[in-house]
Amino acid sequence: MQDNARKITYGAMMIALFAILLAVSLYTPFLGNVTMFFIALPIILYRLKYDRNSSLLTLAAGIVLSLLIGGILLVPIAFVHGILGFIIGETIVRGKSKLYIFMASGLTLLITGMGVYVGAVLFFGFNMIDALMTVMEETKEQMKSFMANYGGVPDGYDEVVTSTFQMYEYTIPSIFIISIFMLAFILLTLNLGVAKRLGFEVPKFPPFREMKLPMIAVILYGAILLITLFAGVKPGTNLYLxxxxxxxxxxxxxxxxxxxxxHYYVNEMKLPKVATVVATIFALMLAPITTMLGILDTGVNLRAWLRKDKSK
Incomplete structure (x- = not known):
């Protein structure tokens, strides 16, 4: 009886916290930008403490309460973060690695995000991609008008900007996927950090310097380049997309x-941590060179050469 009372009390607390975080995130301009990252936390904490069925019931109650507090607008946000919190808690309880939890979280955000997008199109007639392209088109016209008033429009302006916008439109799926997994990483890092502070045992990522892509990534990249060069891929076709x-x-x-x-090289050279920060900034500024280093490291294992040079 006491255990059930504690479970119900803790569940009520987590449901209330879940609803408060949702409401603050939606209605408070600046604080909401912070609380948005922790909406899933109450569901994570409850699943780490109690069983699956009770956690699902708590999740459902949180979504219903969000509907009562903020109307239909809050439900998609509550659904996405609630499911994410349950998946994170479930995978931790099952003893999965942090990399597995990260992939599961990213896929959860991807699937639920696509579901929300489809629902917005079907039920509300709101297409985020069309809205984004409309804003970009309006920006192009505003820039054209501004340049016409101050010095004239460069030759080929319309063609260059239109082709750039088309490229952005074509790459929206990949940009969406990358953004989703980056968001999953941020959410996972922040929420597990808080859970750890509260005394829960959570897994850790291996050091970033130990990241190693499989060789198949280079093979796949080479195959795509060959297809692009020799298959006559035309913009707008499915193969091009x-x-x-x-x-x-x-x-x-x-x-x-x-x-x-x-990061691996800086660590091997025993340089101070500030060198890692500076090197990362320069690496991102020189992204094409850094990308080439990544391809070489994946294909021929540059780290082995670095270790060999150090041992001499």
Whole structure:
């Protein structure tokens, strides 16, 4: 009886905290930008403490309460963060590695985010991509008008800007996926940090310098480049959309691999931590070179050469 009373009391506290974080995130301009990252925390904490069925009931109650507090507008946010919190808590309880939890969290955000997008299109007639392209088109016209008033519009302005916008439109799927997984990493890092502070045992990521992409990534990247060069891929076709989005994702991964290699080198040289920060800034500023380093490190294992040079 006492255990059930504690479970109900703790559940009520987490439901209230979940609703408060949702309301603050939606209605408070500056504080809401911070609390938005911790909406999933009450569900994570409850799942770490109690069983799966009770956690699902708490999640459902939190979503219903969000509907009562903020109306239909809060429900998609509550649904996405609630499911994410449950998945994070569930994978921790099952003893999964932090990398596994990260991938599960990213996929959860990706699937629920796509569900919210489809729901917004079907039920509210709101297409985020069309709205974004409309804003970009308006920005292009405003810039054109500004340049016409102050010095004239450069030759080929419309063609260059239109082709750039088309490229952004084509790469929206890959940019969406990258952004989702970056958000998952941030949410996971912040929420598990708080859970650890509260006394819960949570897994850790291995050091970033130990990141190593599989060799298949280089093979896949090379195959995409060959297809692009020799298959006559035309913009707007399905093959073009696949290759350009796959290339965007792979280049981002190789950029991370290159930064990881630089972190590894700084660590091997026993340089101070500030050197890692400075090196990372320069690596991001010189992204094409860093990406090439990532490709080489994945394909020929530059770290082995660095270790060999150090041992001499």
């Amino acid at each position: 696949i290759t350009v989005n796959a290339t965007t994702v792979l280049r981002f991964l190789f950029l991370l691999q290159g930064v990881s290699l630089i």
